[in-house]
Amino acid sequence: MGLKNAIKRVSVPAPAKINLFLAVTGKRHDGFHELVSVLAKLDLADLVTIDRVSEENHLSCKCVGADQLDGIHNLAEEAVLLWRKRTGIKDGLHLTIEKKIPVEAGLGGGSSDAVATLLALNAMMESPLKQNDLIDLSAQVGSDCPSFLIPGLCVAEGRGERVRSVAAPMNKHMKGKSVLLFKPPLGFSTAAIFQALGQSEKFSISSEVVQKLSNWESQNLATDKFLANDLELPVFEKHIYIPALFLEIEESFSLIPRLSGSGSCCFCLGNDRVPWSKVENVIRKAWGEETFLTRTHIV
Numbered sequence: 001m002g003l004k005n006a007i008k009r010v011s012v013p014a015p016a017k018i019n020l021f022l023a024v025t026g027k028r029h030d031g032f033h034e035l036v037s038v039l040a041k042l043d044l045a046d047l048v049t050i051d052r053v054s055e056e057n058h059l060s061c062k063c064v065g066a067d068q069l070d071g072i073h074n075l076a077e078e079a080v081l082l083w084r085k086r087t088g089i090k091d092g093l094h095l096t097i098e099k100k101i102p103v104e105a106g107l108g109g110g111s112s113d114a115v116a117t118l119l120a121l122n123a124m125m126e127s128p129l130k131q132n133d134l135i136d137l138s139a140q141v142g143s144d145c146p147s148f149l150i151p152g153l154c155v156a157e158g159r160g161e162r163v164r165s166v167a168a169p170m171n172k173h174m175k176g177k178s179v180l181l182f183k184p185p186l187g188f189s190t191a192a193i194f195q196a197l198g199q200s201e202k203f204s205i206s207s208e209v210v211q212k213l214s215n216w217e218s219q220n221l222a223t224d225k226f227l228a229n230d231l232e233l234p235v236f237e238k239h240i241y242i243p244a245l246f247l248e249i250e251e252s253f254s255l256i257p258r259l260s261g262s263g264s265c266c267f268c269l270g271n272d273r274v275p276w277s278k279v280e281n282v283i284r285k286a287w288g289e290e291t292f293l294t295r296t297h298i299v
């Protein structure tokens with residue numbers, strides 16, 4: 001019996017991401033937006049386990065720690081269906097996703113779960129798909145997905161499907177940095193945030209974005225000055241308690257808070273000398289005890 005039939009269970013961690021940089025440079029004919037983004041993966045992660053079951057074509061999924069996702073056709077299941085179509089391999093599967101990453105947070109949890117599922121499947125079935133096929137397939141699941149297939153910090157362009165690693169010295173410099181995540185007790189819909197930005201048509205200028213990214217990657221621009229997110233514009237207009245708290249954090253601690261992706265999770269970058277418990281107290285005082293607060297690191 002080959003490996004393909006022998007392996008019954010594979011578990012793969014699915015890391016969260018933050019967008020250190022997200023510039024929207026225009027609207028495309030397919031309704032999506034053209035963007036340039038730098039994504040960093042975190043040591044906050046879900047865990048995806050796939051179990052082979054005897055019934056061919058079977059597919060079921062249980063999310064542990066996020067009851068609201070039960071019974072909803074999720075991105076991990078969609079990834080399995082696309083993988084089956086591409087490879088013709090129809091082994092029955094049960095997925096278990098242990099959720100640690102909050103949903104509707106801009107932390108890429110659903111996309112990362114889908115990519116971890118593809119990696120687990122590919123490992124279980126003796127790697128029928130190579131890296132480029134996986135990037136291509138994952139882009140059909142979600143715009144964020146391909147970035148999770150790139151180790152370390154990733155630059156994503158186009159709709160999010162054109163991915164590459166950040167220049168090696170900068171990648172090394174950022175690895176291990178402390179990140180405080182803080183999310184108000186509500187989530188945002190990515191589609192609605194992009195739509196609101198699209199209506200205002202306040203897009204970044206491509207040549208300026210390319211220059212800024214190049215300056216940062218060559219270490220001629222400090223990370224504090226590089227951090228940016230065009231999606232803050234529509235979010236801040238509607239949720240004014242976010243910029244109000246950002247201002248307080250900036251003035252009290254000289255930190256630069258940012259929204260991750262389309263939110264609602266926000267983050268501050270720092271190091272182990274930052275008095276994180278004091279920052280956390282300020283956040284809890286503003287947004288209440290139900291605020292999701294986690295200290296994590298870039299991996």
Ligand code: C5P
Nearest residue numbers: 031032033142143144159160190191194
């Ligand atoms: O690709 P994904 O399904 O994650 O995107 C969710 C929604 O976000 C899309 O339906 C689209 O409205 C919006 N989006 C966009 N431009 C992108 C990525 C996402 O307009 N580059």
